[in-house]
Amino acid sequence: MIRPLNIAGRLVQSVADIVFPRVCAMCGCSLTRGEDMMCLHCRSSLPETRMHRMSPNSMEEKLFGTVPFERAAAYCHYDRGAPYARLIQDAKYRGRPAIMRWLARRYALGLRADGFFDGIDAVMPVPMHFLKKMKRGFNQAEWVARGVAQATGLPVIDNLRAVRGHATQTRRGSYARWENSRELYKTVRPGEIDGLHLLIVDDVVTTGATIIACAECVRQASPTVRLSALTIASARMS
Numbered sequence: 001m002i003r004p005l006n007i008a009g010r011l012v013q014s015v016a017d018i019v020f021p022r023v024c025a026m027c028g029c030s031l032t033r034g035e036d037m038m039c040l041h042c043r044s045s046l047p048e049t050r051m052h053r054m055s056p057n058s059m060e061e062k063l064f065g066t067v068p069f070e071r072a073a074a075y076c077h078y079d080r081g082a083p084y085a086r087l088i089q090d091a092k093y094r095g096r097p098a099i100m101r102w103l104a105r106r107y108a109l110g111l112r113a114d115g116f117f118d119g120i121d122a123v124m125p126v127p128m129h130f131l132k133k134m135k136r137g138f139n140q141a142e143w144v145a146r147g148v149a150q151a152t153g154l155p156v157i158d159n160l161r162a163v164r165g166h167a168t169q170t171r172r173g174s175y176a177r178w179e180n181s182r183e184l185y186k187t188v189r190p191g192e193i194d195g196l197h198l199l200i201v202d203d204v205v206t207t208g209a210t211i212i213a214c215a216e217c218v219r220q221a222s223p224t225v226r227l228s229a230l231t232i233a234s235a236r237m238s
């Protein structure tokens with residue numbers, strides 16, 4: 001039986017769709033009822049890595065180094081110029097962070113079913129220097145963390161700070177990125193994270209230097225911490 005409230009709700013949605021048409025964040029086509037953020041065609045064309053089912057995977061290889069990671073995975077491959085890459089850029093540079101939250105939630109729901117979050121205690125976004133955050137208006141990694149939290153019920157820990165601003169990493173080489181990421185972060189309440197298994201999250205992983213720098217900082221402050229990592233996209237290494 002269709003209840004009157006459902007009919008009223010659909011009517012309100014239909015009117016809202018006429019006044020404020022909902023369009024796909026990737027291709028711009030009108031969304032139909034039941035679609036949210038992206039049309040079904042674009043969803044099915046996402047270049048998903050499914051790397052969480054492989055070990056070692058390419059992200060674990062990027063993060064291999066001084067700090068051990070228990071698990072690491074990225075939702076999609078990032079190829080510059082691809083429609084999906086433009087989606088990430090829209091989220092970051094054109095003030096649409098809700099896309100990040102939506103992608104993170106969608107990814108986390110899938111990962112949860114595969115046990116990826118088993119034993120993880122909290123989500124920790126890669127921090128952004130407060131001046132940069134003021135300029136951009138948001139930290140996209142925090143929106144990724146919110147999406148993961150929505151899907152898993154895990155708390156988001158705000159314990160890491162970017163202690164100095166730094167130039168964008170986009171056009172730097174691997175070594176320069178690594179140099180640039182060193183000693184960028186500090187923990188503010190080390191005791192709070194003792195013994196926890198933390199999931200460091202960010203929007204895109206390129207070389208892995210930023211996540212490694214966060215991990216080194218956290219482990220220095222609290223050696224009993226265990227770490228995993230998740231991002232929305234992972235740049236293919238040429």
Ligand SMILES: [Zn+2]
Nearest residue numbers: 024027039042
């Ligand atoms: Zn679309």
